[in-house]
Amino acid sequence: MPPTLRSRRNNNADSAHPRVVEVDTDEEAEITRATAQQQERNKTEKSGTANGKKTKVYKTDADDDSDEEDRFISVLDVIRVIFTLVMLSVGLSYYVTAGESYIWGFEKDRPWWMRYNDVKQFLKGPVNLTPSELALYNGSDPSLPLYLAINGTIIDVSANPGIYGPGGGYHFFVGHDASRAFVTGCFQEDLTHDMRGVEEMYIPIEDDDSSHREQRLTKGEKQRRREKELIEAQEKVQAQLGHWVNFFSNHKKYFAVGKVIAEDDEHLEKRDLCEGAQHNRPRRSELNSQL
Ligand code: HEM
Secondary structure (H helix, E strand, O other): OOOOOOOOOOOOOOOOOOOOOOOOHHHHHHHHHHHHHHHHHHHHEEEEEEOOEEEEEEOOHHHHHHHHHHHOOOHHHHHHHHHHHHHHHHHHHHHHOOOOOOOOOHHHHOOHHHOHHHHHHHHHOOOOEOHHHHHHHOOOOOOOOOEEEEOOEEEEOOOOHHHHOOOOOOHHHEOOEOHHHHHHOOOOOOOOOOOOOHHHHHOOEOOOOOOHHHHHOOHHHHHHHHHHHHHHHHHHHHHHHHHHHHHHHOOOOOEEEEEEOOOOOOOOOOOOOOHHHHHOOOEHHHHHHOO
16 A cells, blocks of 8 residues: 555655654645656666766756757748748849849840839830831930831830930931841841741842852752752741840840830832842852862
8 A cells, every 4th residue: 555645654664564654734835846856857868978987867848848849940940941041042143144134134125014114114105116206216316216117116215325316326227117237237228027028038049050069959859958958047047036026125234114016118119239248148159069
């Protein structure tokens, strides 16, 4: 039978004759407290080994609580890690791109709705102009923005007055759609959107008809070659124009504002290839010599 609170065994007592002692109430409370503490210690006692010696580590309720917390990653920890990773990426991108970009050049491929100017323009609504209205935006009136057009799209290039403003190296591009000049490079003669016949600049000049190689070809073979070269030339024109269209539409400072209202100029006479482009055309004799 467990000893009652009102009795305890004397250490020196004869086990056959246990001595019963009276305890007062204060002592009883103290005993209860001490017993409870000892039980608690026994429960949480943990053995460990340090420096080859066996040591005892006592864990309290408070330790248990902090262990519980350690096991969970707080929201603040997650935010700290994300923030650190973002800062590392920004710094590394800035370093790797030599100060060009904080986001690994991603801004160049941003869709239009991620560009401030494009969104602003979208909210304002498109500015569609006739060729004569567009001509007003050529920098002669300083209160108006600088607009150029390419492939029918009007681009605001006011961010670069040094290049497109009066006296700028590419001032001739503003105030009209000069798509043809973007392909031929003839900045005086070809400031027009009329692209008819431009592909000729990539089609070889037939200057080798008397050669043995050319004489061996039948009329049909020459015709098929011609057709193939025409298709390739048209693709090159589109690629060259596309290059500049992309340049302006993806530029971080320029933005599209609207479209040129096309005028019916189909009746206009087909233009000759400008001198510079004609001069640079490939020659059949050169191509044959490379075969
Ligand atoms: C088809 C021929 C060419 C076209 C369509 C063309 C077009 C352009 C355009 C639109 C720009 C302005 C880029 C911007 O807005 O930042 C530019 C800049 C420039 N181009 Fe050309 N270009 C051509 C050929 C050349 C050639 C042959 C040279 C060299 C002799 C040249 C030298 C330059 C230079 C130095 C700049 C920078 C101007 C500056 O930042 O002030 N371009 N080009």
